[in-house]
Amino acid sequence: MTEIKDFLKTLISLPGLSGYEEPVREVISREWQPLVDELSVSRLGSLHALKRGISPEPRPRILLAAHMDAIGMMVTRITPEGLIAFTEVGGLDPRILPAQPVRVFGKEPLRGVIVQPSDRLLPPSQKGKPVEMKHLLIDTGLPAEEVRRLVKIGDPVAFDTEPLELPDELICGHTLDNRASVAALTVCLQTLRRATHDWDVYAVATAQEEETLGGGLTSPFEIRPTLAIAIDVTFAKGPGVNDYRGKTLDGGVVLGWGPQSHPRVFDDLKALAEHLDIPFEIEVYPRASGTDAYAMQIVAEGIPTMVVSIPLRYMHTPVEVVSLNDIRRVGRLLAEYILRLTPEDVQKITWEEA
Amino acid sequence: MKALIQKLVETVGPSGYEEKVREVVRAEIEGWVDEMKVDALGNLIARKGTRTEGGMRIALSAHMDEIGVIATHVDENGFVRFTTIGGVSPRTCIGGRVQFLNGVRGVIYMESLESATALPTLDQLYIDVGASSRETCPVKVGDIAAFDRPFLDLGGRLVSKAMDDRISVAVMIQALKELTATPHELYFIFSTQEEVGLRGATTAAYGVDPELALAVDVTRTGDTPKGVKMEVALGKGPAIKVRDSGMLSDPRVVRWMVETAEKAGIPYQLEVLEGGTTDARAMQLTRAGVPAGCLSIPTRYIHSPSEMVDYQDVQLSVRLLVALLSAPVTLK
Amino acid sequence: MSPATSAPQIGENQIALLEKLSNACAVSGDEAQVRRIVLEEIKPFADDLRVDALGNVLAVRKARTPGALRVMVDAHMDEVGFMIVEDDKDGLFRFVAVGGIDERTLPGKKVLVGSENVPGIIGAKPIHLAEEGETERKIPLESLRIDVGLKGGKKVRVGDRATFATRFWQSGVALFGKALDDRLGVATLIELFKNPPENIELLAAFTVQEEIGLRGARPAAYAFNPQLAVALDSTPANDLPVWDGSENIFYNTRLGGGPALYVADSATLSDPRLVRHFAQTGEQMGIPFQFRQPGGGGTNAGAIHRVREGVPSLSVSVPGRYAHTAVMLARLDDWQNTLALVYHALSRLEPGILQR
Structure with a gap:
């Protein structure tokens, strides 16, 4: 069993842009293989892992979804000089891009850096302002013909920041949104490894969350879970995040409360965290959770959903920060919850008047 | 094929009111397909072929609907106010003509603006159908119209309203006629309500439940004076979509299309479109998910009454589609 | 028939x-x-x-x-209504809108909070204290609070929903509510x-x-x-x-x-x-x-x-x-x-x- 820190560092060193999750999917698949009974890949590219429960059929199913896809960029154009224009995949603030090292996944991976042309080379309206994404370029330093040979329109581009450890169990890097949750889901499976549980457990690393919530829309249609929990990251307090929307880095599990959180599941997870002394905070979202739960809830005849999050600083930058402690706490809470689920709990996940 | 294109583009069929287009398509493909049906949202779904070794259930979709307008109010002097169906820009409306489903024609003009360089908002536009009072106006609230502009054959280039997406409807019709043998169970979807949010393809794809899906639609180009920067041009062959703002094509589908084009010696372009999406998105996300892609026909001046395509691109698109559907598919 | x-x-x-x-x-x-x-x-x-x-x-x-x-x-x-998102203490709560609400219609309204319908109000700054030109500007939602009274906060939790406290009335053919x-x-x-x-x-x-x-x-x-x-x-x-x-x-x-x-x-x-x-x-x-x-x-x-x-x-x-x-x-x-x-x-x- 891989130490979770090492696994996470591997995860965030891999590409896996939305729609192009194959490299990271293979590594997750290898890690989960000994922990589950069955592995498969959905038509859309989500990884489905099943660890069977022991209660009689028809057995209730819990789906745990953590999206594995990453934000990034995509090549749109190659200039005659061999510089590469690009567009974003997922939401990117163009102000964090200049001077950022990246990797272009052409015929072979190419290292490069995002550059902002100087004011004199840009429209006068851009002078002294943050340069719009359409004017930013990737410079690989290679001759134009070499770039043309190796790179084509539509090639994915990923951040090239190496993982960094900061004191006391903090990890910094790109794509911790949402590989941190993939790691938490892995902790959960590791915890369940030798245990038996009543419910079937479907661990799902979803594809394309950042663009279309595609995995969240399609995987539950195939699996038809009794209950589905999205595991994602949320804003940690820090520079730029000071109000109620920020949770505490290394402050524990974040339980989401809002329209995609079924009240019974929320109550149970909260009570369990208190019982187990796992620190937690509550995050309220008035309308949409911005996670796979938003998609999963309205699949087919509707699915009870819940959102569990990990606090993360500097979301959608190449220097996201999370605490390994929070990852372990989320993994443990989910595992303990699963261990306590009984077939009768299906009747409990209902609405007060029914 | 030009006659077919002309017939298709000159037929009136705004989103939700595709009936006349559907009848043209139905008459064209009658006898060339094994089975046809119209679903609850008006999609025409035609099956051709049965699955043999290496075959798949494949859905292809080109939308029949076009952008248009709908009357919201008739004022006391008989002027018709309207809102849009699909992405209509006020700047392509001024001086334009429309034709209502009941045959009434009219011209679009605008209130006087504060400055000569300002663009009107939609609220400042109206349709003049030649009436002089509310009572005598032949248009009432809820009536629907399409833009009115005759087909123009420039030889190598073709111009019309509703090239988006009748040109793809023509490509699909032509391809299904030229396709002599296929290992696949093919569903040609002539879809509805694409311009208002891929609605027809959403339900058609659910019904077909395909294992692989391809949309055929138009895409923008970057080859006009001081136009958008985009590496797609007229006359360089069909475009294979890698992404647009609503979808990431399945990389395996992109690879299959590229390899097929290269093997058949068909020139192609790779497309990354910033703005807009196609039926492929709806098909990709149906049920448990479907590997999906899009064959795009490069088109200038999309959503104006004078959309332009290159005839050779159109013919090459037919060839590519036939090549794609003639042989077994392995996604890798 | x-x-x-x-x-x-x-x-x-x-x-x-x-x-x-x-x-x-x-x-x-x-x-x-x-x-x-x-x-x-x-x-x-x-x-x-x-x-x-x-x-x-x-x-x-x-x-x-x-x-x-x-x-x-x-x-x-x-x-449509609100969700309580932050406890400012002393019975004051920050809230955000759930569904499309024009914030210009909010000041000076009575509301009910949570499953027990705890009464509260959305107050407004006295006009005496308004600065030059202030009345021409929207009162931003971020500056509004739901006030349930100094000791009323115990019954309200972050995450509770709230909505207007209007009671229905009929006046001839007119229905208000x-x-x-x-x-x-x-x-x-x-x-x-x-x-x-x-x-x-x-x-x-x-x-x-x-x-x-x-x-x-x-x-x-x-x-x-x-x-x-x-x-x-x-x-x-x-x-x-x-x-x-x-x-x-x-x-x-x-x-x-x-x-x-x-x-x-x-x-x-x-x-x-x-x-x-x-x-x-x-x-x-x-x-x-x-x-x-x-x-x-x-x-x-x-x-x-x-x-x-x-x-x-x-x-x-x-x-x-x-x-x-x-x-x-x-x-x-x-x-x-x-x-x-x-x-x-x-x-x-x-x-x-x-x-x-």
């Missing part, structure tokens, strides 16, 4: 039910109070009744005739369910989360798998005069004009066959109706018609002024005519309507 062909009437009991529904608090995502009323009202009449994963109430009344069309009729239980969008639809659907057209299988969906993206209706329609659908909602009557006396060309609908039939909104192009059928019913039965001006907005039909292989759908709304504020105004005659039109149009439905 058999007695079943006369439409149910709006009388004292129906108005009392609307009052109860209007006064209940059911912000999107927390529809318990309305769900309770709905269940209580329809339980004795339902051939099948369940509450689904999202909290939608799905109830079936079987047809009396074989081969009947299965028709889904939808009305959403939820209303909060959340008439869409309790008018809910009340109409309850009446239909109690007195159903006998020729159809009535699939009644009292749905959740409409105001935050038409979310409840999608799984509801998936579960019912209907042959056609009608969304009962309320739509703005923007029929006030224009400031300069010019013709109002953006009235949307007019109060007193009868039920509003939709041809197109941002979410749906109504099925033309259903639009025609409802309009013809109105004309032939002498029931006043109007066409809502095509344009923006959307109802649950937007979610329903795209489910599975598609569901021909239509929206019918009771016109109402001042939706999504503390006080909405609708007319008794519009409500009665909506109920009558929907009842008769459904009674006259024949399976042939779906042929192409």
Whole structure:
């Protein structure tokens, strides 16, 4: 069993842009293989892992979804000089891009850096302002013909920041949104490894969350879970995040409360965290959770959903920060919850008047 | 094929009111397909072929609907106010003509603006159908119209309203006629309500439940004076979509299309479109998910009454589609 | 004609039910109070009744005739409101809007918070302290607080929903209250369910989360798998005069004009066959109706018609002024005519309507 820190560092060193999750999917698949009974890949590219429960059929199913896809960029154009224009995949603030090292996944991976042309080379309206994404370029330093040979329109581009450890169990890097949750889901499976549980457990690393919530829309249609929990990251307090929307880095599990959180599941997870002394905070979202739960809830005849999050600083930058402690706490809470689920709990996940 | 294109583009069929287009398509493909049906949202779904070794259930979709307008109010002097169906820009409306489903024609003009360089908002536009009072106006609230502009054959280039997406409807019709043998169970979807949010393809794809899906639609180009920067041009062959703002094509589908084009010696372009999406998105996300892609026909001046395509691109698109559907598919 | 062909009437009991529904608090995502009323009202009449994963109430009344069309009729239980997001201590709470609310209508209103309907107020700064020019600017939502009293905070938790505390009242044909969008639809659907057209299988969906993206209706329609659908909602009557006396060309609908039939909104192009059928019913039965001006907005039909292989759908709304504020105004005659039109149009439905 891989130490979770090492696994996470591997995860965030891999590409896996939305729609192009194959490299990271293979590594997750290898890690989960000994922990589950069955592995498969959905038509859309989500990884489905099943660890069977022991209660009689028809057995209730819990789906745990953590999206594995990453934000990034995509090549749109190659200039005659061999510089590469690009567009974003997922939401990117163009102000964090200049001077950022990246990797272009052409015929072979190419290292490069995002550059902002100087004011004199840009429209006068851009002078002294943050340069719009359409004017930013990737410079690989290679001759134009070499770039043309190796790179084509539509090639994915990923951040090239190496993982960094900061004191006391903090990890910094790109794509911790949402590989941190993939790691938490892995902790959960590791915890369940030798245990038996009543419910079937479907661990799902979803594809394309950042663009279309595609995995969240399609995987539950195939699996038809009794209950589905999205595991994602949320804003940690820090520079730029000071109000109620920020949770505490290394402050524990974040339980989401809002329209995609079924009240019974929320109550149970909260009570369990208190019982187990796992620190937690509550995050309220008035309308949409911005996670796979938003998609999963309205699949087919509707699915009870819940959102569990990990606090993360500097979301959608190449220097996201999370605490390994929070990852372990989320993994443990989910595992303990699963261990306590009984077939009768299906009747409990209902609405007060029914 | 030009006659077919002309017939298709000159037929009136705004989103939700595709009936006349559907009848043209139905008459064209009658006898060339094994089975046809119209679903609850008006999609025409035609099956051709049965699955043999290496075959798949494949859905292809080109939308029949076009952008248009709908009357919201008739004022006391008989002027018709309207809102849009699909992405209509006020700047392509001024001086334009429309034709209502009941045959009434009219011209679009605008209130006087504060400055000569300002663009009107939609609220400042109206349709003049030649009436002089509310009572005598032949248009009432809820009536629907399409833009009115005759087909123009420039030889190598073709111009019309509703090239988006009748040109793809023509490509699909032509391809299904030229396709002599296929290992696949093919569903040609002539879809509805694409311009208002891929609605027809959403339900058609659910019904077909395909294992692989391809949309055929138009895409923008970057080859006009001081136009958008985009590496797609007229006359360089069909475009294979890698992404647009609503979808990431399945990389395996992109690879299959590229390899097929290269093997058949068909020139192609790779497309990354910033703005807009196609039926492929709806098909990709149906049920448990479907590997999906899009064959795009490069088109200038999309959503104006004078959309332009290159005839050779159109013919090459037919060839590519036939090549794609003639042989077994392995996604890798 | 058999007695079943006369439409149910709006009388004292129906108005009392609307009052109860209007006064209940059911912000999107927390529809318990309305769900309770709905269940209580329809339980004795339902051939099948369940509450689904999202909290939608799905109830079936079987047809009396074989081969009947299965028709889904939808009305959403939820209303716009607020969620408490931060405890500022001393009974003051920060909140955000759930659903589309114009923040300019908020200062100086009474609200109810949480499942126990704790009373509170949204106050405003005294005008004496307003700075030069301040009254010309919007009071931003971020600066408003819900105040439940110095010692009232114990009953309020972050995450609680809140909504306006308006009590329903009737004044002649005028009906005033909060959340008439869409309790008018809910009340109409309850009446239909109690007195159903006998020729159809009535699939009644009292749905959740409409105001935050038409979310409840999608799984509801998936579960019912209907042959056609009608969304009962309320739509703005923007029929006030224009400031300069010019013709109002953006009235949307007019109060007193009868039920509003939709041809197109941002979410749906109504099925033309259903639009025609409802309009013809109105004309032939002498029931006043109007066409809502095509344009923006959307109802649950937007979610329903795209489910599975598609569901021909239509929206019918009771016109109402001042939706999504503390006080909405609708007319008794519009409500009665909506109920009558929907009842008769459904009674006259024949399976042939779906042929192409």
